[in-house]
Amino acid sequence: VYIVDRARFDTPGIWTAKVVFNSSDSVVEEMAFQVLEVSVAPNMGQKVPATRNLTIHDVDRIEDIDSHIPPDSMHEKSVAQALEEGKPFVVVWSTPMFCMSAMCGPVTDQVISLQARYKERVNFIHIEPWDLNVARNEGRLVPTLEFAEWKLSSEPWVYVIGGDGRVGARFEGIVSSDEIETAIHGVLGRRIDN
Numbered sequence: 401v402y403i404v405d406r407a408r409f410d411t412p413g414i415w416t417a418k419v420v421f422n423s424s425d426s427v428v429e430e431m432a433f434q435v436l437e438v439s440v441a442p443n444m445g446q447k448v449p450a451t452r453n454l455t456i457h458d459v460d461r462i463e464d465i466d467s468h469i470p471p472d473s474m475h476e477k478s479v480a481q482a483l484e485e486g487k488p489f490v491v492v493w494s495t496p497m498f499c500m501s502a503m504c505g506p507v508t509d510q511v512i513s514l515q516a517r518y519k520e521r522v523n524f525i526h527i528e529p530w531d532l533n534v535a536r537n538e539g540r541l542v543p544t545l546e547f548a549e550w551k552l553s554s555e556p557w558v559y560v561i562g563g564d565g566r567v568g569a570r571f572e573g574i575v576s577s578d579e580i581e582t583a584i585h586g587v588l589g590r591r592i593d594n
Contacts, residue, residue: 412437440551447565448491451479453527453546467497467532468505472512474526482523483565488587489523490514490580493547494556498535503574507556510577518584529555562587 409415412435419429442448454465455475462471474492482489492511494504508526515524529547534540550557560569560583569583 474524491559
């Protein structure tokens with residue numbers, strides 16, 4: 401994984417990126433992507449929706465809301481509850497069992513590792529983007545109402561939210577625990593001590 405720090409684009413539209421790896425094989429990768437004028441998903445500095453995602457208290461079995469094996473422990477609060485509490489929180493939108501990008505499991509594991517270190521100061525919430533009942537029984541990926549509420553169209557996503565309910569950082573796709581940890585320190589208002 402190679403990380404590009406905050407690429408800036410002058411105009412919206414279809415852009416291409418070319419990646420050249422300096423090696424004896426001279427591998428060149430090119431990809432196209434769309435840049436929107438304004439993000440439809442919650443963006444930096446914006447308040448996030450007060451989503452009432454299901455928690456462990458709303459279901460009979462955790463497997464009803466979590467495809468991670470074993471299930472993780474990030475289902476205690478809804479986003480709405482976290483917003484009411486006023487404490488910074490992290491939301492990971494991922495589906496380890498049904499991930500289209502094949503990145504959900506590793507990203508979820510990164511967030512789990514940070515939860516162990518920061519759970520006293522930061523709430524952690526895992527929300528599955530797809531209806532797990534339909535995915536398991538019909539083999540189709542149908543977005544949940546919560547996923548649609550955030551206007552997300554891919555997975556995984558990690559959002560780091562400040563105590564004021566505003567987006568401090570957001571990451572689409574693969575992300576390192578160092579990047580998420582830096583964002584956590586940003587919403588906690590202090591730098592990382594190395």
